[in-house]
Amino acid sequence: MFGFIKKAFGIENKKDAPKRSKIDKDELEDMLLEADVNYELVEKLLNQLPENITRVQLYNSLIAIFDYKANWIDSNSYKPFIEMIIGVNGAGKTTTISKLANRYKNEGKDVMLGAGDTFRAAAIEQLSRWATKLNVPIVSTQQGHDPSAVVFDTIKSAIAKNIDNVIIDTAGRLHTQVNLSEELKKMVRVADKALSGAPHRKLLILDGTQGSSTINQAKAFNEMIGIDGIIITKLDGTAKGGAILSIADELKMPIYYIGVGEKPEDLINFNTKDYVNSILDEIFGEA
Numbered sequence: 001m002f003g004f005i006k007k008a009f010g011i012e013n014k015k016d017a018p019k020r021s022k023i024d025k026d027e028l029e030d031m032l033l034e035a036d037v038n039y040e041l042v043e044k045l046l047n048q049l050p051e052n053i054t055r056v057q058l059y060n061s062l063i064a065i066f067d068y069k070a071n072w073i074d075s076n077s078y079k080p081f082i083e084m085i086i087g088v089n090g091a092g093k094t095t096t097i098s099k100l101a102n103r104y105k106n107e108g109k110d111v112m113l114g115a116g117d118t119f120r121a122a123a124i125e126q127l128s129r130w131a132t133k134l135n136v137p138i139v140s141t142q143q144g145h146d147p148s149a150v151v152f153d154t155i156k157s158a159i160a161k162n163i164d165n166v167i168i169d170t171a172g173r174l175h176t177q178v179n180l181s182e183e184l185k186k187m188v189r190v191a192d193k194a195l196s197g198a199p200h201r202k203l204l205i206l207d208g209t210q211g212s213s214t215i216n217q218a219k220a221f222n223e224m225i226g227i228d229g230i231i232i233t234k235l236d237g238t239a240k241g242g243a244i245l246s247i248a249d250e251l252k253m254p255i256y257y258i259g260v261g262e263k264p265e266d267l268i269n270f271n272t273k274d275y276v277n278s279i280l281d282e283i284f285g286e287a
Contacts, residue, residue, distance in 0.1 A: 019285035022052040031283065035242025036211035041065075041249050055284045059276060065245055066272040068252040073201045073228055075104070075165060080112075080158040082166045082191060082198040084151075086184070086221055087205035089172030092233035092259060094123065096205050097167050098130040099259070099267035104165045105134065112161070114154030114168035115140035116147045116187060119180075127169055137161075147171065147183060148190040155194035168199065181224055188225050201228045203256065208235040211243040215250045222251070233259035236266070244275065 025046050032042045045061050075081050083100070087093050101111045113131050117123035121143035131138035139154040151168055158166045170187065173180035191198040204227045206214040221227055230251070235241055235258050248255065255270045 021284070022054055023058075023283055024052050025049065028053060028058070028283070032242060032245075036246070037242040038212045038215075038246040038250075041246055055280050058283070059280055062245065062276045062279065063272065065249050066276075068248075070252065070254040071228065072254050075201070078197070078200050080155070080163045080166050080195070081200055082155060082158075082168070082195060083201045083203060084116075084168045084170060084188070084191065084199040085203055085205060086170050086225070086227070087172065088207075088217065091172070091205040091207040093117075093169060093172065093205045094126050094130065095262065096231055096233060096257075096259060096267065097127065097169055098134060099257075099264050100167055101130070101134050101136055101165075102264040103267060105136065109164035110162070111136045111165045111167065112154060112158045112163045113138040114150055114166060116150045116154075117169045117171045118143055118145050118147045118150065119171035119173075123169065123171070137163075148186050151187050151190050152194045155191060155198060159195065185225055202226065203229050203231055206230055206232050206247065208232045208241070208243065208258070212246045214243070215247060218247070218251050218253075222253075227253060229254040229256045231255075231257045231259065231267075232270075236260040242279075244270075 029042055029046060032045070033039065049057060049061060075083075085093050085097055097113065101113065104111045111134075113127060113136060115124045115127045115138060117127070118141060124140050124143065128138055128140060137157075139150060139157055141150055147170070154166060154168060168191075170184060171180060173184060188199065188202070202225060204218055204221055206218060218227065218230070230247065230253055232244060232247070232255065244255065257267050258270050260266050260268060
């Protein structure tokens, strides 16, 4: 499940992970930094650990990073359940939307897509192709039209058709672009007008290949509209899998899924214990 960890900890080409009972601080520091865990977190971890560290000691330190109160929002909580997908261009929003739609369909739910990225014609076309491939309805308009109108029409259509899950795309806006930021805020306000309380979940898509550099991006989006959770994509092609530790430590938000490939089933639930144990398996050898 967490095969990318082998790459992150620099041992993907070795036949077997090293077998050892302890690791010293210097070597652990090098491994964590190489895996793109930010320096401040590495120092904090090392300060609370002995000179020679056992698997159990490191497990306790790593799992504690995820020990924060997160507001998990269940997609079964509302009908229709409205999700807004947010993130910069290239993070993998459209592909992730298709994976979410496929997941919900496999759970027996009716799904509707909203092509709220009217900034790029290619985005509308790409999402429409996925809708056709997955055989789910989509509400879309032409490039340059008001994305808030798409939000409103999508939600009202979903209510009328008794749809279970609505997934709305947004433009890949950089948080430094004020006009696009205001547009995103408007989309959130209009969603609430169409259905009180919507969107029920605002998910931020973070590109796993960017490592810890995504943290500032996430903070900016959170300050802008309030992010409810995170999906980390492209972890199959990165040596920065340790950045998940930094993201959890800094943002203290729910990490719902991780993307580890292009296929629809390559969106998997993020499980903290499995993730930490995968790291430990690469450091100490499989338990």
